[in-house]
Amino acid sequence: MSRKIERLINLTIALLATKRYLTKTEIFNSVDGYEGTTETKERMFERDKDDLRSLGIEIEVGSFDPLFNDEAGYKIKQEKYQFELGDISSTEVSLLSLAAEAWQEASFGDVAQRALVKLRSIGIPSDELSIPASVHKLNDGGQDLSLITKAIAHNQLLAFNYLDSHLGIKMRSVVPIALSTRNGFWYLSGVDQEIQEIRTFRVDRISGAIGASAGPKDFQTPAGFDPSTAFSESSTHDFALIDVRVGKASSLRALAISTQSLGEWDQVKIPILNLDSLCSLVLWHGPDAFVQEPAELRDLLVEHLDALVKNHG
Amino acid sequence: MVKKFSAPLERTARLLDLVPYISSHQGISLAELAKVFNVDQGQMTSDLTTLWMCGLPGYTPLELMDLNFESGFVTIHNAETLSKPRSITFDEGVALVLGLDLLRSAISPERGDLLERIDLLSQRLAGLINLPSALSATSVVNQDVSGAITAALKSRMGLEISYHSLYRDELSTRSIFPIEIVKTDSHLYLSSYCHTASDFRQFRIDRIQTATVQAVQQEIPKSPIQQSSHTCTVKVLTPTREIAERFKQSELHVNTEFNCETYSTQWIERSIMASGRAVCLQSPPDIRKSIAVMAQTMLDRYKVR
Numbered sequence: 001m002s003r004k005i006e007r008l009i010n011l012t013i014a015l016l017a018t019k020r021y022l023t024k025t026e027i028f029n030s031v032d033g034y035e036g037t038t039e040t041k042e043r044m045f046e047r048d049k050d051d052l053r054s055l056g057i058e059i060e061v062g063s064f065d066p067l068f069n070d071e072a073g074y075k076i077k078q079e080k081y082q083f084e085l086g087d088i089s090s091t092e093v094s095l096l097s098l099a100a101e102a103w104q105e106a107s108f109g110d111v112a113q114r115a116l117v118k119l120r121s122i123g124i125p126s127d128e129l130s131i132p133a134s135v136h137k138l139n140d141g142g143q144d145l146s147l148i149t150k151a152i153a154h155n156q157l158l159a160f161n162y163l164d165s166h167l168g169i170k171m172r173s174v175v176p177i178a179l180s181t182r183n184g185f186w187y188l189s190g191v192d193q194e195i196q197e198i199r200t201f202r203v204d205r206i207s208g209a210i211g212a213s214a215g216p217k218d219f220q221t222p223a224g225f226d227p228s229t230a231f232s233e234s235s236t237h238d239f240a241l242i243d244v245r246v247g248k249a250s251s252l253r254a255l256a257i258s259t260q261s262l263g264e265w266d267q268v269k270i271p272i273l274n275l276d277s278l279c280s281l282v283l284w285h286g287p288d289a290f291v292q293e294p295a296e297l298r299d300l301l302v303e304h305l306d307a308l309v310k311n312h313g
Numbered sequence: 314m315v316k317k318f319s320a321p322l323e324r325t326a327r328l329l330d331l332v333p334y335i336s337s338h339q340g341i342s343l344a345e346l347a348k349v350f351n352v353d354q355g356q357m358t359s360d361l362t363t364l365w366m367c368g369l370p371g372y373t374p375l376e377l378m379d380l381n382f383e384s385g386f387v388t389i390h391n392a393e394t395l396s397k398p399r400s401i402t403f404d405e406g407v408a409l410v411l412g413l414d415l416l417r418s419a420i421s422p423e424r425g426d427l428l429e430r431i432d433l434l435s436q437r438l439a440g441l442i443n444l445p446s447a448l449s450a451t452s453v454v455n456q457d458v459s460g461a462i463t464a465a466l467k468s469r470m471g472l473e474i475s476y477h478s479l480y481r482d483e484l485s486t487r488s489i490f491p492i493e494i495v496k497t498d499s500h501l502y503l504s505s506y507c508h509t510a511s512d513f514r515q516f517r518i519d520r521i522q523t524a525t526v527q528a529v530q531q532e533i534p535k536s537p538i539q540q541s542s543h544t545c546t547v548k549v550l551t552p553t554r555e556i557a558e559r560f561k562q563s564e565l566h567v568n569t570e571f572n573c574e575t576y577s578t579q580w581i582e583r584s585i586m587a588s589g590r591a592v593c594l595q596s597p598p599d600i601r602k603s604i605a606v607m608a609q610t611m612l613d614r615y616k617v618r
Binding site for chain 2: 002004005006008009010012013014016017030031032051054055056057078080081082083084085086091092095096098099100101102103108111112113114115117118119120121122123138145146149150152153163164165166167177178179180181184205221247248249250251276277279280281283284285286287288290291298301302303304305306307308309311312313
């Protein structure tokens with residue numbers, strides 16, 4: 001096995017060091033490890049090229065002499081092989097190191113560790129203590145983050161089963177445009193192909209494997225989409241007026257756009273994004289929250305309270 | 314998730330990355346090098362032995378890399394061709410871009426200089442791997458809070474925190490001695506000894522609203538006080554995703570019954586209330602009763618108008 005590894009490394013070194021394209025014959029004659037019949041060598045070389053490519057090393061094919069249509073030649077361009085971040089300072093290396101450390105034990109942990117080794121190989125010492133920030137850790141997003149980011153970069157179409165709020169499973173076809181994390185969860189935003197609108201999905205609610213395929217040819221990433229606003233649709237015109245006891249119901253207060261004092265109670269105005277989840281949050285606070293408006297929300301609450309009394313009485 | 318290479322390719326990649334690392338860390342010990350590359354020392358010695366056979370065509374001592382590691386410390390010479398780190402892969406770039414974005418949210422706005430550098434680095438990396446700028450990571454933890462926690466853990470000091478308890482729906486001020494940060498489900502908790510409660514407690518870090526480092530007595534009772542836990546039986550009437558996530562149940566059907574353990578009667582009361590008609594608490598009977606009473610009180614109030 002280590003013969004093959006030696007050969008791959010020798011091939012990389014030879015193709016990196018050469019100034020001009022090397023022909024196959026030159027490679028077979030000079031690079032250590034190519035043995036056997038011409039046919040065997042050819043097969044070895046083809047496999048080696050594929051292997052190096054899968055490691056991210058690009059082999060350029062060019063002609064030895066452009067005026068003659070002779071044997072193709074090969075080389076690896078230094079600038080493609082190397083990590084080219086331009087001039088980089090010790091502070092920047094520190095920032096990147098902290099960025100890599102955020103992945104400890106999460107999805108990209110191994111790759112981040114590799115990136116860190118490459119960064120440290122640049123030879124510029126990092127001084128992470130000079131950065132006035134403690135690293136938060138990123139949450140594990142499971143096995144799908146890499147697939148999703150690749151699909152974003154290539155406008156691929158993702159197909160997956162998604163758990164809806166009634167535990168129903170529905171197949172979604174989405175061209176992803178953004179990946180974000182918030183409150184410990186990973187979210188994927190994209191254009192839902194069925195309705196041609198942007199929708200946001202929580203990655204851990206995807207059930208089973210995600211399929212990736214070529215996306216629609218004429219796909220254009222919607223302009224001006226900001227993933228950080230995907231969670232706070234402020235376009236709603238429906239508001240609820242809810243009385244909350246003083247010093248209580250912080251989670252409701254956090255959603256309020258305005259608060260008015262009523263003595264022992266405060267009245268908060270909350271945009272309604274989802275009636276069911278707001279109803280559930282009001283119920284969570286029991287007698288410390290009382291809905292004044294709208295009637296729709298009151299009716300829903302009364303329905304649930306009726307059931308609660310009946311089921312537990 | 315990360316593409317796994319076959320063992321020989323994995324090793325080829327490691328050997329290629331070893332050269333620039335050793336070049337920039339001449340004289341590193343074999344043990345440390347093995348640790349950096351996450352392999353044992355035997356594997357590292359075998360890697361270095363293989364590398365020692367590689368070089369430019371010709372393969373005489375003039376062209377081979379000059380590696381020294383018999384002494385337990387590693388040096389490399391004559392390896393200029395491979396001495397620069399390899400370009401980053403797509404996944405590595407994504408990891409760094411997302412990590413930088415998270416870091417940005419942890420840096421104070423006053424440090425505009427650092428924020429600007431983060432943006433530039435992020436753009437350069439995205440350019441290297443052809444990534445559209447559509448990845449974002451934010452942290453919900455207040456940076457003053459996380460700074461105080463890190464400082465307290467490092468210096469073995471105490472903290473005074475104001476904490477919002479979701480179950481009791483109260484903001485309380487507590488004097489705690491932090492022990493460690495633990496991750497459960499999707500949240501970070503600060504495992505601590507709470508002097509206010511005279512017991513061990515876990516505080517969800519994103520619910521700590523303020524934190525100040527302070528000296529506290531470090532004496533912690535040897536054995537934690539036993540908390541009494543309640544076993545509850547819940548019956549599913551309408552299976553919904555909300556119920557599945559709230560009670561951490563995966564298989565839910567109509568009439569499924571499951572048990573859950575909790576230290577907090579308030580948690581179970583509030584969880585059942587918030588679930589409305591979707592579930593029914595079967596036991597314990599005293600909590601059943603208090604739910605019925607609470608729901609009736611609220612119902613009466615709505616029916617007045």
